[in-house]
Amino acid sequence: MKSKKKLVIANWKMNPVSLEEAKNIFNFTKKTAALLKNTEVLVLPPSIYLQPLSKISRPKNLFLGAQNSSAEEKGAFTGEVSVSMLKDLGLKFVLVGHSERRAMGEDNKIINKKLQASFEAGLTPILCIGENVRDKEGTHLEFLKEQIKNSITGLQKKHMVGMIIAYEPVWAIGKSYKEAMNPTDIHETVLFIKKSVGEFFGKDIASSIRILYGAAVESQNAKPVIEYGNVEGFLVGHASLKKEEFPEILKAIDSVK
Numbered sequence: 001m002k003s004k005k006k007l008v009i010a011n012w013k014m015n016p017v018s019l020e021e022a023k024n025i026f027n028f029t030k031k032t033a034a035l036l037k038n039t040e041v042l043v044l045p046p047s048i049y050l051q052p053l054s055k056i057s058r059p060k061n062l063f064l065g066a067q068n069s070s071a072e073e074k075g076a077f078t079g080e081v082s083v084s085m086l087k088d089l090g091l092k093f094v095l096v097g098h099s100e101r102r103a104m105g106e107d108n109k110i111i112n113k114k115l116q117a118s119f120e121a122g123l124t125p126i127l128c129i130g131e132n133v134r135d136k137e138g139t140h141l142e143f144l145k146e147q148i149k150n151s152i153t154g155l156q157k158k159h160m161v162g163m164i165i166a167y168e169p170v171w172a173i174g175k176s177y178k179e180a181m182n183p184t185d186i187h188e189t190v191l192f193i194k195k196s197v198g199e200f201f202g203k204d205i206a207s208s209i210r211i212l213y214g215a216a217v218e219s220q221n222a223k224p225v226i227e228y229g230n231v232e233g234f235l236v237g238h239a240s241l242k243k244e245e246f247p248e249i250l251k252a253i254d255s256v257k
């Protein structure tokens, strides 16, 4: 993945309910991706669809990745999928620490272990962070800093260079664009995230990381967020499944230099 390009991640979550529908969504995504000049697209389908979708030809700027992986290498972990299995399937990317996984009990310690495991397997993890609520006192900033510190602690510097972090304010996830965070607040939060990474890993690493915004990205707010939000791409949930929405988001982001 070339870091100069913007990145849009399609997080399908536990959708759609059939392989046929998954192929349809993948196909309209593929068609639009082929038209893009400045943007790479990473599709994260449910793991059961990864293999069949990987057999479909796709343009060079379209990638497939996993929504989750185990922190363990192999063994008695019913229902889990390891980073080596993802690697063996030819995948390069894995989402780590999405708020919906955190809500199922994943804490920063497990997330840290998953990041280590992904890097060691040669995968590129995308770390998700985000506060549940915001308040005027700014306690959400302390919360974010703690999340960052505890997720990346002990990682090797070489792995931190160019690391991808998806900032997703949890209170806006799944909502309409009208309830998304405004670009000015996103901009400020991105600066705060970089500053926090800098405190733990130094300025050079902080300026190398790529920050994406996620939560209620729809075709209506994609352009202002990329223009003024200080981010290098998006993590898109519900809108990534919609034929009338996702291609518009991709075209909007691609049109911004």
Ligand code: PGA
Binding pocket: 011, 168, 172, 173, 174, 175, 214, 215, 216, 217, 235, 236, 237, 238, 239
């Ligand atoms: P949303 O989800 O776009 O539906 O808000 C984003 C996410 O949870 O990654």
